[in-house]
Amino acid sequence: MEGVRVLEVAQFTFVPAAGAVLADWGAEVVKVEHAETGDAQRGIVKAFSHDVGSDGSSFAPLMDGPNRGKRSLGLALDKPGARSVLEELVRRSDVFLTNFLPGARAKLGIDVADIRAINPDIIYALGAGFGHTGPEADKGGYDATAFWARSGSADYVTPSGATTLTHQPAGAYGDSMGGLTIAGGVAAALFAPKADTKTGRTIMGRVDGKVAFITGAGRGQGRSHALRLAEEGADIIAVDRCRDFETVNYPMATPDDLKETARLVEACGRRVVAVEADVRERAQMVDAVGRGIAELGKIDVVVAQAAIAAMAGEPAVQAWIDGLDTNLVGTINAVHAALPHLKEGASIIATGSAAAFMPFAPGETIGADPGGTAYLVAKRALSQFMHELAANLASRGIRANVVHPTNVNTPMLHNPPMYKMFRPDIENPTREDAELAFPTQQAMPIPYIEPVDVSNAVVYLASDESRYVTGTQMRVDAGAYLKFQSYHL
Incomplete structure (x- = not known):
């Protein structure tokens, strides 16, 4: 030594x-x-x-x-x-x-x-x-x-x-x-870490030295993404609204949740800037990006994770507004706030959903649940937004991809309106009731995947391993797509 x-x-x-x-x-x-x-x-x-x-x-x-x-x-x-x-x-x-x-x-x-x-x-x-x-x-x-x-x-x-x-x-x-x-x-x-044979640079992790800007980082998938990226060597700008929505029938992350995410990132030996900010407000996203860059110096990866499911939300029209503004406009705000700071080699990742590939249920009453419909509409729209973004950034060496998970073991799945959607035959279904129906969404016989299953895909798309992967709609869905779509190019 x-x-x-x-x-x-x-x-x-x-x-x-x-x-x-x-x-x-x-x-x-x-x-x-x-x-x-x-x-x-x-x-x-x-x-x-x-x-x-x-x-x-x-x-x-x-x-x-x-x-x-x-x-x-x-x-x-x-x-x-x-x-x-x-x-x-x-x-x-x-x-x-x-x-x-x-x-x-x-x-x-x-x-x-x-x-x-x-x-x-x-x-x-x-x-x-x-x-x-x-x-x-x-x-x-x-x-x-x-x-x-x-x-x-x-x-x-x-x-x-x-x-x-x-x-x-x-x-x-x-x-x-x-x-x-x-x-x-x-x-x-x-x-122990291997050295790059061309540069001699020590590689400590798959995203060593990168800085990732992550929305919805207070808990669930967002926290999981932050921790997996930190474990692989990235510093993190963690953003979350940390306040409930009147139209969403389950609690959002809290300020303490965001602090816990920061603590866990630091426990990985990485730096973190945690910011309470609302993705619906472009100015707040710009401020969060600025604060992160001031401390960490740059942004290499954007993970637009923040989302809500305002199913059966009231007032119904406000549930539609909150769903679209968070899931679609919020994704665009996060991406566009970071975009001027991204350089060649950067990666933009948005979280879609298996719902984006599903048709409306036969016989569904149009307008019966604007909040729930807003989720599906937003995920479809952000998928097209990211496709066009990838096309326009490819010549600049910046990649853009979408990860589409199926049911994920988070509070967005485990709440009464979601249970009711899967078990309309029961007046007040419990989690145990719903878990009997959860597997019907996937071709593989599982009720849901874990947040880390999505995070592993995020790490791949954030890393240089995927340096020529852009414009993809990557599915981590246990075969949910196969149940709703036939083969097509």
Whole structure:
């Protein structure tokens, strides 16, 4: 690992042990400690009733073992004057190690988003006793109380019938193994990715380095698209209205939902700009694009996902307006807000629907459900819009495609009006009633697909793997098209 620079802001043994292993492997490791007291482990004089050092010697295995081979720097991270020094260290480093709890990371400005804002390419490794998310994320843990007691190790080696658990075989038992595991993960992140044979550029993911602008990102398919693209290396501009519609009989995403999407993207190690904005308003889309570009620098991918199903919505005429304005006009607004900023190689993806290929039901009363009809009309119209868009952008090297899903396991499917559409024979059908009928829409015997099934198609269309794919109406529909359309070119 010669030439690799590691910055460690960690205490005790678990994560510092990873830094020591990386130093053993040749990395340059700089450990940041408290300016006055240093690593808290320096203050431990006894462990398991034994002295941690010996008289007349400065050697203390408890401290020296997990910190061998490092250089140490005393820095008061809670003081404003120290920030510029920390930021310069981050800029010069390839890896950042920490085991600080969430509150401390937030207070000191060393969480993944803070560090990635300084150095977007840095590898951020976090060690936690009880997980970095979940109800115990803020809980500190030591070897015996976390790894030994909670992993099952203690229970496994304790004889049946014993009145007490067997003690761990040695101090820092789990810390040392955990540190070695972290070091291995860091090594994989540094060296495992393949390099492009022509450019020599390291490829971390299928959309590594791209920025994706996604509407409807608060939950459901939009969140799924954001996470899959982030997992494959993209930074995200996540947009959602975050307010209910009077005409839609199921709740929309909330501000907290959008915040959760942002948190999950950041947990993938990617940057995110989350904006509450209504796709029906072009000015709001332009503002969201501007805010995203100001922080992330560009847009490479547009995913126009935002949609509603205003089935049986009242007032009926308003349901028609809301459906068309969100699903069709909203798609156009999102695309056109981003379009002036797109360069050769960009990809525009709109979400259609298997409904776009379905005829009106025989005997259906015209005008009986304007909100429901608006969904079908909008999806058909946006399909033609994207076809013409692709034709007009092809010479500029910008691609445009539509993904048409069938039933998707999201709140848009799971709501009373949708259940009633599939089970008109029951006055108040339940989800269980509707799920018996859901498979009738697909040729394959399934009730619905998952959001990630659509997201995988989105990742393909966003990536350079599809660099010559444009103007397509890609169906992720489990054969729904086959049930409603005959073969034709």
